[in-house]
Amino acid sequence: MDKSKGMIEAEVSKALTHWEKEYLGRGSLTVKSDILRDMIIVTLRGILTPAEYSLCKDKEGILSIKNTRTSLVESGIEDLKEIILNITGLEVVNFHTDISTRTGERIMVFRLSDDLTNKLL
Structure with missing residues (x-):
């Protein structure tokens, strides 16, 4: 894989912001993506x-x-699964999400078919 961890994280954040605006009609104020083993949080x-x-x-x-x-x-x-597959080359095997109605924050966790951290080493 030619992309760095930071580049993939930034690409995921940008793609999810675009998806939110296109699909939901509006986007969040900030988006931060983190790769951790076989997950993108x-x-x-x-x-x-x-x-x-x-x-x-x-x-x-x-x-x-x-x-x-x-x-x-x-x-x-x-x-969303297609976006992650296109960016990482890995399939999403599980998806979890929750929202805090107090802070207005949503967490999304994409479990991948393989350990992305190892693929980036």
Whole structure:
């Protein structure tokens, strides 16, 4: 592989920002990607709208926002898997995501078919 760890991390961050804007209609304020063994861990900050924050004042609103946002992201999982495959050359075997309605931060974890860290050495 000709790309460095930092180059791949930056490429993933840029591609996910583009995907968010195209698929979800708006992007997060900041995106940071980190490669760790067979995982790519992506932290997206500033993803909630002011209206969503106001809904998150009670448990029902929090669950509603979490469920809606998770469903939206998971409905685009095939696109996300394709993005990761194109950048890393490895398939995504598992995907996990969660959102904090308090901080407006989303974490995405892509488990890969092989140890990407070793491939970069």
